[in-house]
Structure formats: C-alpha cells, structure tokens
Amino acid sequence: MSTSVPGRYFDGQSATPHIVRVEFTRLGVRIDASDGRILSRWGLTDIRVLEDPDEGRPAVYTLDSDPQTRLQVEDIAFHRNLIQYAPLSAPGRARLSLSLPALAGWAAAAAVVIAVVAWTFPKLSGPVAHIIPDGWRQDIGAKVVDMMGSGRKDCRQAEGLAALDALTQRLQAVSPEPDEPLRVRVFSGGPVNAFAAPGGEVVIFEDLITRADDPDEVAGVLAHEIGHAVHRHPTEGVVNAIGLSLLVQFMFGGLQSDAITGAAAQMYTSGYGRDAEREADQTGAEMLRRAGISPRGMVTFFERIRDSYGDSDSMINRYLGSHPSLTERIDSLSEQAEMTGRPALGDVEWEALRGICNPDPANESEG
C-alpha cells in the first residue's frame, strides 16, 4: 500500500495533462508530479468515483469539493483499496456487465416485458373501449369517417336513403343493443367493402351494393358491421392503435420511431382479429334471423368474394384485413343459421338502394 502507481491528472483549470504517481497515505491520496513535487492531496471523504475501471479503461476520480478535477488510474488494486477506504467513492450505479449471460438476461427480460405488454394490451382495450364516453367515440368516429371519405361522395339520393334507413332500422330493432347510436352511410366508389368506425358509424361503399346480387347480401354485410359496432370493436381498434404507438415510442423513444410506430401499428391493427370477426358474424347472423332475413346473403357474398379473390391471398387481406379464412366463416355460418326468411328489401326499394349515389334532383333544386 505504500507503493505508488502511475496515473494521469488534470487540475480542472488547464487542459494540460500531468503524468503523476499516485500514492495511498493514511490521510488519503497523494498526487506527485514526475519531478517528485506534490501536486495535490485528496482527502478520502472527498473523493468520488466517476468511472469504475472497465474493459481496460482506467478508473476516473474527482473531488466533491472540486468537481472539475480528474484523476485517472489504471491500477485495479489501487481502485479496490480506494473504494474500501473512501466512504463516498461508490459511483452509486450498478455496473452493466458485458458478459454473454447478462446480455442474454436483459434480452430475455425485454422479450418478456414486450410479450406481457403485447398480450395485455388487446385484453385491456375491450374494457377501455366500454368506458370511453359516447361523445368521444362519436368524435373519433366522425374523424375516421371523414378521413376515409375524403374525395368521395356521401350518397344521399332520397329514395335510396329511405331504403337504407328502413333496412338499418329493421336490423337495429333486433340488435342486442338497440339503444346504441348507429349511423349508416354509403360512400361512392370502391372497394367492395364496408367498415364500422367508433361511435356507431357504419360506411358501405357503393361498389359493394352495385356488385351484390340481391338485397340479402347487403343486409348480411350491414348486419356484420352492426355486429362490430355492437361489440365496440372499432373503438377497441383505436384504443389498440394508440396504445401500441405509445408503447413503441416508450420503447424506442423520440421522433425517429415514427416510422416504426406507423408500420407496427398498421401490422397490428389492420383488422380486429379472428375472434372479433367471428363475434360480428354470429351477432350479425342472429340479427338477420330475428329480423326474418335469410343469412344466406351473408354466405353467398362471402362465397363470391372467395371465388373472385381466393381464400386468403393478399387480395383478400387487402379488402378484409385479418378476417378468418372465408371458407371457415362460410362453414360456420351455414352450420348454425337457418337459410330462410323474407327478402331484405322489396324490388322497388332494392333498385332505389342501388341508385343511392345517383344525383338527387330534389336536393339539387334545393341547393
């Protein structure tokens, strides 16, 4: 302990380095210049460790009373002595080990936390979706619909609208939640699809109506979307997307993560998931049955999409997101539903609905 070790010293005033010998004494640490002159004496209670010796890097010390000064020592025995005798010397932070097991440990911890969170989030989104006030849901829904409808016409031809409203009311009357707000609209153009947004907003695209063989097919799709609305799947989807993007931001931090956030959120929320689709199918079929409409339309519509696009290729995914395979849904519907009922709409109303995106002479003269 009486032997001195080499070190490098900066006085905190000048950038000139001093090559020094450092020696432990009863009072603390003495720092000697190469010519033997005493450069500084450090009291043990004043010394603070800035960096532990690490992978061949020297330990770095400073003084609480003079935090600009620096002493660098490579000798590990010196460091051990120092932290043993100097009460303030603990750097106060655990060393992060580089060892492979430690690294694997942290990676596993990260994986577990991410898995737990990814598993918990969707479970939480249901309850959360049900406590969000109606006003908020409707605001969010209106924004989603505005976004999806930009550049499209909100079709309001009078007779067509009347037919749509009649069908909607017939289904809503037998919905499990008849008091939930519900607003069904038709937007011009394609794709052959429909979607539900938070707050009971349902949008059917014109192409879906014009490509449908009969009103029962439209009724089937409408019932499916109302099924989503009843179970608040759209709100769950929004809650999930927001939660996920927050999660990714917490993980990766800052703005650089925007691209990752976007991609991940897209991948994660491009559909409601298989369970939600089945739930919407079942609720929809039950509503059709209670309204006296044959669920056959729902089945034939799925069959036609399957025949045009195949079962689960990219085309289907583009239109239906992460829906379960169509064959599975067709089978499941065919098994449980009686395929009888009155037509969803009379011939005149059906023709009117098909023309809902035509210009409305009444509106135009008004406006």
Added chain:
Amino acid sequence: MSEPNAGASEPGPWGQGASRSLMAGAGAASGTTYGLDYDGRLGRVYAIWLLNLVLNIVTLGIYSFWGKTRIRRYIARSFTLRGDRFEYIGTGGELFRGFLKALPIIILVYAPLIIWPPEVYPITNLLFIVIFYLIGVAIYAALRYRMTRTVWRGIRGYLSGSAFKYGAIVFGYGLLSLVSLGLLIPIGDRARLKYQMGHMWFGNTQAVFDPREEGLWPTHLITWFLVPFTLGLSRIWYRAAVFRFQMNNLAIAGVKLRAHPSGGQLFWLVAVNALIIIFTLGFGMPIATQRNMNYIARHVSFEGDFDAAVTQVQQSLEALNTSGEGLDGALGLDSGLF
C-alpha cells in the same frame, strides 16, 4: 501514458466529441494530424439499450431521460482524442427537470391544435409558425446543454449566443428556402452553421468558423435538380457537403478540424442503417448507433500544433455557471420532444 500534451476541440454536429490519439509519445510537430478513436463495444451498447427498453416500458417512458444519459455517458467515454477520453457529465435528473419545465410551453402550444377543429385556420396557422420557431430555439438550447456537459481533460465545452436568435435565423431562412422551393437552402445552412459553430467554446477558447472552404452550391444545385429522379436520395450527398462545410471551416486554438466523408460513404451509412432498423423492427438500433459513431471517428480528425494549442486552454467560468436549466430548461433542453 505520454508527457504533457494538449489539445482541444469540441464535438461536431452530434455534440459527442472524440478522437484517437496516435499515442505518439513525444511532441508532435505542427501540422500533425490526430484522429478520433471510438472503441465502444456493441455488446455493451446493447446491454444498456435493452435495459433502457425494459425500464422505459415499465415506467411508461419516464426512465428515458436516465436511459438516454446512460447511453451518452458510455458513448462519450468511448471516444478518445490524443490519449484522453471524452466525458458526458449530464444527468437524467437534469433532462427530466428540463422536460418538466418545457412541459407547460409544449402544452400551451400544442393543446389548441388538438382541441380546436382545423377549421380555425388563422389561429392554427399562427401556432404552426410558433412551433416552427420554437423548434430552432430548442435545438440550440439542447446543443448548449450537451456542449456544457461534454468534458475533455477536465475542461468543459460551452455554447454562447442566443437560442432565440438562432431560432430566428432558422425560421427566417427556413421561410426563404420554402418560398424558393428549396433552391436557396445553402444560404440558410451557411448562416445557421456560422452562428452555431462560431459560438462553440472549449474552456475559455472560442472556436473560429470561417466559411471559405467547401462550397455548398455545386453539390446543392446538382442534388436539388436530381430530387425528382432520385426520390430525394440525392440530398444525402448535400448532407455530406454540409458536414464537410461544418467541419473543415472550424478551428479552435489554431487547431483545424478535418472531415472528408464523401456523399457515397454517407449514403452507404444511412441506407444500411435504415435497412438494419427496418428489418429488425427497431431492434438493430444499437448496431446503427455503433455504425454512426464509427463513421464519425473514421472521418473527423484534427490538424495543427495540437499540444501547444492545448496548453493555452483554461477552464471557463462561464461554462461552469451554465447550469443548463433556467432559460434553456424552460425551452426544452434535450427533452426528447424535438
């Protein structure tokens, strides 16, 4: 270790300083070049990053201030110039306090944008102007924070000048760039860098930024015209030109900085990093960080009578008194929000 030497210089654009000592023992003659050395290890960066990941999730992001600090400390320590390592002495607590102080301003500015419908054009547009201005202010404040917390040989860096003035420069020339459809971008970059680099200090010694070398115009014009044909990728060559401009016109205590990365090298760095991050869903971030740091170390060097220059440098009281809070803190420091 070798005898007394000297040297000075501040971190470049990333605020992280660094360099490699050639460990050449005795006095270097004037005109000698000293490189930067980076010896940070990927395993260590990953260990810190993964720990941060876990703690960020568990603490809903609050830990990020401490996590960021931890990464910065390790990276700064991994840069060596003339035998001595750089140091980052910022703390997570400082960053967190800066964030808390900036929060009211951020809420004040952003809340109306969320509450009011976008139809209230005059007000929302005005707010976008305020935000655009504040981003410049915050960038400068954050740079000042990092400069004052970057230490080499016990001497702190410093950034003088006014964050508000810098914000005005960025805002004014930003508008000019916008109106000229980007054609006049180099005027703004030149003015911005002249202000920023010229206000950098190492201890009591102010940097000199004399923008003569490395003209920006030829690269700018060519890459600007190529934007429609390259989806904007040609601009990476301009970014490289800006980096060379920023470094090669900078001198401190008579020591000149040198950096000669080509556009192709920068393109390679950026493109491969992007691929790594995308294909690992973000989990390759530490690899990209390592690549960036190695790139800096490989390209930045110092030229001149280094040891003689460094003996003149003394600690600056001003740097010591800059707590990085107060005004800087109020404007976001490095809150991670900008």
